[in-house]
Amino acid sequence: MKSKIISKAVIFSAIIILIAGIILNPDAKALLFGSLKNDINKPAGGFDKRSPDSAQAVNNGGTDTGTEFPTAPSVVFKDGNGKTIDISKQKGKVLFINFWATWCPPCIQEMPSINTLKKQFNDTEILFLMVDVDDNYKKSNKFMENNKYDLPVYTAVSSVPQELLSGSIPTTVIIDKEGRVVTRHEGGADYMNPETMKFFKELTRK
Structure with missing residues (x-):
């Protein structure tokens, strides 16, 4: 005993x-x-995109609903200088919003391709927001500097609804010039493959 x-x-x-x-x-x-x-997310490679010309929305599970694209909700993010941005008030711009963390391996893995993608467009074409889910701007911005990434870090000021972030990272949300959420991708991706580049170029031309 x-x-x-x-x-x-x-x-x-x-x-x-x-x-x-x-x-x-x-x-x-x-x-x-x-x-x-890595078990629940898609492996780096494909990007779950939707054609800018289609009339299909991405729901919480990342699938088509057969309805029009949903309008981006009012969510406010803040950069390192304290400047805020409400994503619902950015019509005329394409928004690339990536939710990530410095301790997330899939997030780190896709970062080089995101950085390369950003170099292909200026800020008037696509506005990039790299949102640290830990709200630790100092740490995440230091990560960007150490890796020589030209990616602007943001933290959330208001709560982020599930239609944008359901809890899995990395999650990337793309909003078109009309202020519509045209896709939401969970998991790592290669943002420099030809099809993905074509997708973003089509968005900027509309």
Whole structure:
């Protein structure tokens, strides 16, 4: 009986140590969350886009509803200088909104292609918002600087509705010049493949 109690105590202690290690160790946290997100997200490569000319919307699950594109909700983001932007009031611009975190491996993996994509367009054509879900501007902006990415970091000022972010990252939302959410993609992607480039060029020409 005593040996069984000791065995259970050892197992319990090991579990506590493991949980504490995950909570306190950023690398362990990244490994755990990265593994989970790789299981539920699409692998980097394809981009779940919709033709700008189609009359189909992307619902919470990332599929077509057969209705017109939904209008972007009023959500406010803030940059490092304190300047705010309401995405519902940006008609005339294409918005590329990426929800990410520095500890998210799929987010890090797709970052080079996003940076390359941004270089193909000026700010009057596509406005890029890299939204840190941890609301840690200093840390995320330092990450951009260290990796020499020319990607503007934002944090959320108001709550972000589920039609934009359901809880999985990375999530990318594209809003056209009419202020409509034309696509919402969960998971990493290669934003420099020819079809994706064609999609964005069509959006900027409309």
